[in-house]
Amino acid sequence: xxxxxxxxxxxxxxxxxxGFTPVRILADSTPISLASxxxxxxxxxxxxxxxxKALRKIDVDAVVFTRSCDTLMRLADIWEIATKMKVYSFEFxxxxxxxxxxxxxxxxxxxxxxxxxxxxxxxxxxxKESIELYKLLEVELAKxxxxxxxxxxxxxxQQMKVKDALNELKSxxxxxxxxxxxxxxxxxVCPFLDVMKLFEDVGFSVKDDLCTGTRFFTFKYPExxxxxxxxxxxxxxxxxVSKAExxxxxYEKDRRFERVLELAKDCDGVVxxxxxxxxxxxxxxxxxxxxxxxxxxxxxLLELEFPVIEQLRTRIExxxxxxxx
Amino acid sequence: MLKxxxxxEKMKQLMTNYYMMGFASEHVSWITSGAPVEILxxxxxxxxxxxxxxxxxxxxxxxxxxxxxxxxxxxxxxxxSYARCDIGCVVSSVNxxxxxxxxxxxNICNTVVKWYEVLSRIYKVPLFFLDTPFVRKELKxxxxxxxxxxxxxxxxxxxxITGKELSDLKLRKTLQLALxxxxxxxxxxxxxxxxxxxxxxxxxxxxxxxxxxxxGTEYPINFYEEMKLELEDRVKKGIAAVDDEKIRLLWxxxxxxxxxxxxxxxxxxxxxxxxxDTYTNAWSWMIVKDKSNVLxxxxxxxxxxxxxxxxxxxxxxxxxxxxxxxxxxxxIHSNRSCKPYSFGQYxxxxxxxxxxxxxxxxxxxxxxxxxxxxVTRLEAFLEMLK
Numbered sequence: 001x002x003x004x005x006x007x008x009x010x011x012x013x014x015x016x017x018x019g020f021t022p023v024r025i026l027a028d029s030t031p032i033s034l035a036s037x038x039x040x041x042x043x044x045x046x047x048x049x050x051x052x053k054a055l056r057k058i059d060v061d062a063v064v065f066t067r068s069c070d071t072l073m074r075l076a077d078i079w080e081i082a083t084k085m086k087v088y089s090f091e092f093x094x095x096x097x098x099x100x101x102x103x104x105x106x107x108x109x110x111x112x113x114x115x116x117x118x119x120x121x122x123x124x125x126x127x128k129e130s131i132e133l134y135k136l137l138e139v140e141l142a143k144x145x146x147x148x149x150x151x152x153x154x155x156x157x158q159q160m161k162v163k164d165a166l167n168e169l170k171s172x173x174x175x176x177x178x179x180x181x182x183x184x185x186x187x188x189v190c191p192f193l194d195v196m197k198l199f200e201d202v203g204f205s206v207k208d209d210l211c212t213g214t215r216f217f218t219f220k221y222p223e224x225x226x227x228x229x230x231x232x233x234x235x236x237x238x239x240x241v242s243k244a245e246x247x248x249x250x251y252e253k254d255r256r257f258e259r260v261l262e263l264a265k266d267c268d269g270v271v272x273x274x275x276x277x278x279x280x281x282x283x284x285x286x287x288x289x290x291x292x293x294x295x296x297x298x299x300x301l302l303e304l305e306f307p308v309i310e311q312l313r314t315r316i317e318x319x320x321x322x323x324x325x
Numbered sequence: 326m327l328k329x330x331x332x333x334e335k336m337k338q339l340m341t342n343y344y345m346m347g348f349a350s351e352h353v354s355w356i357t358s359g360a361p362v363e364i365l366x367x368x369x370x371x372x373x374x375x376x377x378x379x380x381x382x383x384x385x386x387x388x389x390x391x392x393x394x395x396x397x398x399x400x401x402x403x404x405x406s407y408a409r410c411d412i413g414c415v416v417s418s419v420n421x422x423x424x425x426x427x428x429x430x431x432n433i434c435n436t437v438v439k440w441y442e443v444l445s446r447i448y449k450v451p452l453f454f455l456d457t458p459f460v461r462k463e464l465k466x467x468x469x470x471x472x473x474x475x476x477x478x479x480x481x482x483x484x485x486i487t488g489k490e491l492s493d494l495k496l497r498k499t500l501q502l503a504l505x506x507x508x509x510x511x512x513x514x515x516x517x518x519x520x521x522x523x524x525x526x527x528x529x530x531x532x533x534x535x536x537x538x539x540x541g542t543e544y545p546i547n548f549y550e551e552m553k554l555e556l557e558d559r560v561k562k563g564i565a566a567v568d569d570e571k572i573r574l575l576w577x578x579x580x581x582x583x584x585x586x587x588x589x590x591x592x593x594x595x596x597x598x599x600x601x602d603t604y605t606n607a608w609s610w611m612i613v614k615d616k617s618n619v620l621x622x623x624x625x626x627x628x629x630x631x632x633x634x635x636x637x638x639x640x641x642x643x644x645x646x647x648x649x650x651x652x653x654x655x656x657i658h659s660n661r662s663c664k665p666y667s668f669g670q671y672x673x674x675x676x677x678x679x680x681x682x683x684x685x686x687x688x689x690x691x692x693x694x695x696x697x698x699x700v701t702r703l704e705a706f707l708e709m710l711k
Contacts, residue, residue, distance in 0.1 A: 037671065038671050038672065039668055039671065040659055040667060040668060040670075040671075040685070042403065042661050042664070043664070043668060067458070067459060069435060070434050070435050070436065070664040070665040070668075071664055071668060073435075073459050073461075073665065074636075074664065074665060074668035075668070076461055076635075077461060077635050077636040077637075077672065078636075078668065078669055078671075078672055081636070081672045082672070089459065089461040089462075091458040091459060091468070093456055093458075093471070094431055094435060094438060094454075094456045095454050095456035095475075099471070099474050099475060099478065100471070102471075102474075103458075103467060103470070103471035106467040106470075106471075107458075107467065110465070110467070247439070248435065250438050250442070250454045250456070254442075254446070276403065277403050279403075279404060279405070279435070279436055279439065279664070280435070280439055282400070282401040282403065282404055283400070283404060283408075283436075283439030283440065283442070283443060284439070284442075285399060285400075285401070286398050286399030286400055287443060287446055289399060
């Protein structure tokens with residue numbers, strides 16, 4: 001069975017350990033028509049586009065909706081009714097602290113129960129193995145992205161079992177960065193590979209803080225010995241609360257702003273690559289932009305809905321000029 | 326043409342006093358409309374409601390102006406107009422009581438989390454965020470435990486900041502008052518069951534501020550009891566809110582504040598009465614069951630709030646209202662500002678037992694209101710119902 005997910009706070013290890021294939025659902029450039037009967041036009045293109053795909057053709061049997069933004073929270077019900085797929089809402093806490101970590105452990109146990117209800121079987125061995133394999137995959141992806149981001153590869157490995165993903169990584173050749181002024185691309189989900197390619201085409205070297213980029217694989221790994229399934233649940237909770245900060249979560253001491261500012265330090269400019277109607281990111285944008293400008297960074301906002309590549313190229317080229325002069 | 330209620334005047338006085346009270350208070354907490362305000366009242370902390378404040382500005386047709394102020398700072402026009410209006414007010418130094426701290430609960434939306442983070446950076450005051458899991462299907466035990474534990478933390482947080490102690494007795498007393506207030510409010514709204522109805526949902530919208538802002542004090546109890554008396558008097562005298570009431574409707578979502586009067590007249594002139602709505606009725610869910618563990622009861626109540634539940638629960642609630650108020654149809658406001666209230670409406674539409682129509686607008690931002698389109702839609706709908 002292929003189990004889809006939209007939010008990268010979904011513990012894929014559990015899905016994999018249950019014997020299923022975790023599949024990341026991303027919108028593509030399919031025009032929106034069927035989905036318009038189910039959700040309003042002021043939902044972001046990731047929500048509408050994913051639903052459109054599901055209503056046309058998608059190789060997914062069930063979906064885990066992980067709590068993140070208001071749109072995905074409601075999309076779970078819409079998806080269940082409109083597609084007749086199995087749908088489960090996994091309540092990842094919005095608040096990240098020690099109290100919510102305990103709650104997350106209980107929610108992980110509930111998700112495991114649900115996956116077993118769907119016919120999966122999670123054992124200590126299978127879960128421990130999935131945990132180890134995902135760590136390997138994430139560490140490898142981090143190394144690759146450090147040298148030069150490869151979004152095509154990242155999108156591809158999100159569609160397969162972790163074992164196959166690791167093989168995929170082995171068989172590829174490391175691409176070298178062409179250099180050029182460095183920019184930080186920060187934002188939510190960018191399901192359009194051709195948009196990601198533009199930055200490099202224009203001459204930038206790219207570092208990202210995207211859900212479809214480094215945030216997929218940036219974690220701190222807890223140091224603990226795993227002796228039981230319960231240990232594994234605790235491990236996963238620790239791991240996922242340490243995941244790269246996302247604006248759909250509330251952190252103590254403005255940790256997300258601090259992370260973006262830190263990431264931007266060695267960059268010549270920052271691009272906010274945001275999906276139209278993405279509330280969590282758009283609320284952060286004005287104050288974060290101000291803080292970035294205070295440390296001398298040039299900032300560009302690109303809002304995506306139905307991207308027109310040549311228009312975007314012109315804007316990115318203009319930004320390149322601004323940074324170079 | 327609209328028959329103004331005497332309660333409107335009393336409400337204005339009451340709310341003016343409420344706002345004045347804020348300026349005289351030692352400790353002020355800004356709070357979201359779905360948060361457990363009872364704890365604040367029990368600790369003599371004044372609750373200021375930015376949502377109510379924005380609704381007020383919306384009704385006064387000043388909302389768009391302040392929303393534009395926020396937009397000039399970079400806040401997107403697609404963000405919630407309550408939030409934009411509020412941020413615009415704050416940076417324009419509109420006179421509001423300054424917060425000692427902020428208290429946000431995401432049982433109404435996750436927008437408030439982001440909005441209050443913005444406020445917290447502007448005012449440089451601490452923000453306590455109460456995280457309530459979403460009940461798409463069933464309310465689970467671990468949800469209650471999680472929210473309960475956070476309530477304990479919140480009390481500790483508020484005690485440390487204000488130097489006051491929360492007394493268990495006072496909290497129970499406040500909850501009793503809140504319960505009475507909600508009951509009085511519900512009874513007043515239920516007067517809409519009469520045929521013809523002595524009130525419209527627009528009267529309910531205008532008079533909802535006391536149950537939102539003063540829940541847990543004596544004020545809403547007295548206010549809504551009097552409002553009910555006024556309505557009973559109307560029924561006795563045979564005064565209908567809408568002359569020759571022919572069609573009865575239910576309203577879904579937050580009102581279009583800047584068009585209350587216009588919509589009121591539109592329906593009244595077509596012998597149509599909007600007798601009830603899902604927005605004001607959302608507060609009638611806030612009945613804290615009297616259990617031995619007060620905080621557990623509070624947790625359960627505030628998790629299972631109208632906007633924090635799945636579509637099946639919402640459709641059931643709407644169908645209940647359809648039956649209680651015996652309406653012929655539902656007007657569904659697809660509100661660009663409120664995603665959790667609006668997404669899912671197309672599915673809900675298929676689940677409700679009477680015909681319905683969707684109109685797209687915004688609660689505060691007038692620029693989104695397309696009058697001609699809405700008139701056409703509503704007229705066609707009423708024609709169909711006849």
